[in-house]
Amino acid sequence: MTKAGLIRLALIAVLLGALEVLVRIGRIDALTMQAPHKMLLDLYAMLASGKLNKAIAKTMGNAGFAFVIAVSLGVISGLMIHRMRRVRETLDPLFATYYAIPVFAFYPLLILLLGLGDAPQIFIGVMLGFVAVVVNTLNGLDRVPRVLLKTARVNGMNGLETALKITLPSAAPYILTGAKFAVAYSLIGVIGAEFIMSTGGMGYEISFAYNNFDNATMYPLIIMILVASISINMVISRWEKSLLKRRGLQ
Amino acid sequence: MSPSTRRLIVNMGWLTLVILALWQGLYALIGDIALRSPLATLQFTAKFVTTPQFATHLAETSKAFVLALGIAVGSGLAIGFVLGLKRFASDIFEPFLIAIYSVPKITLYPILLLVFGLGLSAKVAFGAIHGIVPIALFTLNAVRNVKPVLLKTARVMGLSSTTTIRTVIFPSALPEIFAGLRIGFSLTLIGTLLGEMFASQRGLGFLLMNAIGLHNVDVIVMLTFLLTGFAGIAGIVLLLINRRITAQA
Numbered sequence: 001m002t003k004a005g006l007i008r009l010a011l012i013a014v015l016l017g018a019l020e021v022l023v024r025i026g027r028i029d030a031l032t033m034q035a036p037h038k039m040l041l042d043l044y045a046m047l048a049s050g051k052l053n054k055a056i057a058k059t060m061g062n063a064g065f066a067f068v069i070a071v072s073l074g075v076i077s078g079l080m081i082h083r084m085r086r087v088r089e090t091l092d093p094l095f096a097t098y099y100a101i102p103v104f105a106f107y108p109l110l111i112l113l114l115g116l117g118d119a120p121q122i123f124i125g126v127m128l129g130f131v132a133v134v135v136n137t138l139n140g141l142d143r144v145p146r147v148l149l150k151t152a153r154v155n156g157m158n159g160l161e162t163a164l165k166i167t168l169p170s171a172a173p174y175i176l177t178g179a180k181f182a183v184a185y186s187l188i189g190v191i192g193a194e195f196i197m198s199t200g201g202m203g204y205e206i207s208f209a210y211n212n213f214d215n216a217t218m219y220p221l222i223i224m225i226l227v228a229s230i231s232i233n234m235v236i237s238r239w240e241k242s243l244l245k246r247r248g249l250q
Numbered sequence: 251m252s253p254s255t256r257r258l259i260v261n262m263g264w265l266t267l268v269i270l271a272l273w274q275g276l277y278a279l280i281g282d283i284a285l286r287s288p289l290a291t292l293q294f295t296a297k298f299v300t301t302p303q304f305a306t307h308l309a310e311t312s313k314a315f316v317l318a319l320g321i322a323v324g325s326g327l328a329i330g331f332v333l334g335l336k337r338f339a340s341d342i343f344e345p346f347l348i349a350i351y352s353v354p355k356i357t358l359y360p361i362l363l364l365v366f367g368l369g370l371s372a373k374v375a376f377g378a379i380h381g382i383v384p385i386a387l388f389t390l391n392a393v394r395n396v397k398p399v400l401l402k403t404a405r406v407m408g409l410s411s412t413t414t415i416r417t418v419i420f421p422s423a424l425p426e427i428f429a430g431l432r433i434g435f436s437l438t439l440i441g442t443l444l445g446e447m448f449a450s451q452r453g454l455g456f457l458l459m460n461a462i463g464l465h466n467v468d469v470i471v472m473l474t475f476l477l478t479g480f481a482g483i484a485g486i487v488l489l490l491i492n493r494r495i496t497a498q499a
Contacts, residue, residue: 002341004338004341004342007342008342008343008345008346011342031364032364032365033361033364033365089257089261090261090264090265090268091265092258092261093258093261093262093265093482093485093486093489094265094482096432096485096486096489097436097481097482097484097485097486097489099433099436099437099440100435100436100437100439100440100481100482100484100485101440101477101478101481101482102440102443102444102455102458102474102477102478102481104444104447105458105470105473105474105477105478106474107462108284108462108465108467108470109280109284109285109470112280112283112284113280113284180352181352183352184352184353184354185354187354187357188354188355188356191354191356191357192356192444195356195359195448196447196459196462197462203357206357206360207360209360210360210363210364218360222357222358222360222361225354225357226353226354226357229352229353229354230349230352230353233348233349233352237348
């Protein structure tokens with residue numbers, strides 16, 4: 001491990017230790033923040049009892065589903081938009097401002113259209129993640145070296161073959177960047193929607209626990225979501241880096 | 251007006267037309283149960299924006315947003331500059347920033363509520379944490395990527411470090427810094443609104459949440475329209491400024 005990495009680990013340890021001490025001596029009261037070791041014990045108890053397994057499976061499943069749709073739809077749309085100059089130019093201002101739009105405002109409309117099941121939550125997750133994937137896919141496609149496209153033409157590849165064998169692999173690192181955003185956004189979409197209105201899931205349980213001062217449930221759930229999103233992101237980053245390294249770009 | 255600016259505005263016009271057509275089409279499909287037509291929304295908006303109720307909530311949201319943006323820009327730039335100039339410090343802290351950037355921050359709102367209590371400071375904090383990280387990351391990269399020859403020149407000419415930052419690093423990193431500010435602006439806005447939706451009794455976000463609870467379609471559609479419109483126009487203006495800066499650099 002590098003020196004910076006070691007210092008980083010030490011810093012995390014110091015911060016957690018400080019939090020532990022501050023809570024123990026009562027400078028931070030236990031109604032606000034739990035001691036870190038207590039959060040871990042609560043997390044273990046929660047998982048062992050299995051009473052929230054359904055909520056966890058529902059949220060993670062929906063977010064996973066939203067992620068898969070956002071990435072596949074985003075890549076396909078990116079490939080298509082890339083070929084249509086006019087469409088792309090028209091959509092550019094939308095892409096530039098998209099993330100300031102309060103997408104959750106569309107949630108009531110989606111509930112009426114799709115019913116109060118999982119569908120509107122997944123839809124919100126897709127709406128949020130999709131555009132990040134499209135924008136990054138376009139960015140990656142812009143950077144495909146011309147010589148590769150020429151090679152494809154010389155070898156008489158058709159459009160689909162070129163996409164699958166040349167452009168997509170070449171744009172892969174950028175698509176992965178988009179996928180990283182999609183991980184966070186699909187979780188944000190699903191959990192946010194559960195906060196607003198739903199009948200179950202981790203977001204629902206978190207806000208229920210918050211309203212009941214049930215920190216023993218709230219903090220473990222929050223930690224699970226944070227750990228899940230950070231670790232998925234790290235896996236994708238590593239993949240991204242290895243792709244770039246193989247091309248001698250980093 | 252440069253040709254690229256004109257093209258952007260023409261494209262905006264087309265985009266607006268397409269969205270209006272889609273909106274009208276969707277309305278024809280769904281009807282009054284969950285949507286209003288563009289015309290009805292405009293009429294309702296025109297009436298609603300003159301009410302004192304709207305003015306109070308708007309003032310509250312503006313105050314929270316301006317504060318959050320101030321904090322996000324100030325600390326984002328500071329963090330970005332410090333880390334951008336110190337290679338080792340950025341090796342240590344950049345992964346933290348990236349991790350925070352990638353976390354679904356919406357899950358943190360109960361913690362912020364417990365720490366700050368229900369009210370202005372919670373939503374300002376919620377807005378600011380959305381904006382700080384992208385501004386810091388973009389600034390960090392911009393400052394780090396300043397051409398070494400420029401820094402060498404500054405050193406040869408014996409500029410002090412503050413003068414170097416002011417006259418060399420800042421102007422040369424500005425286009426990329428501004429791109430970060432643009433993203434930070436959007437995310438701070440959405441963060442403040444989300445904060446108001448979940449953690450407040452006042453402001454446009456609260457009004458929206460309230461309307462969702464009461465299923466007041468008029469208000470829901472109007473607020474979505476107003477907020478999207480504001481975000482869109484502000485985003486385009488910032489994009490235009492960004493292009494101008496990039497072209498000058």
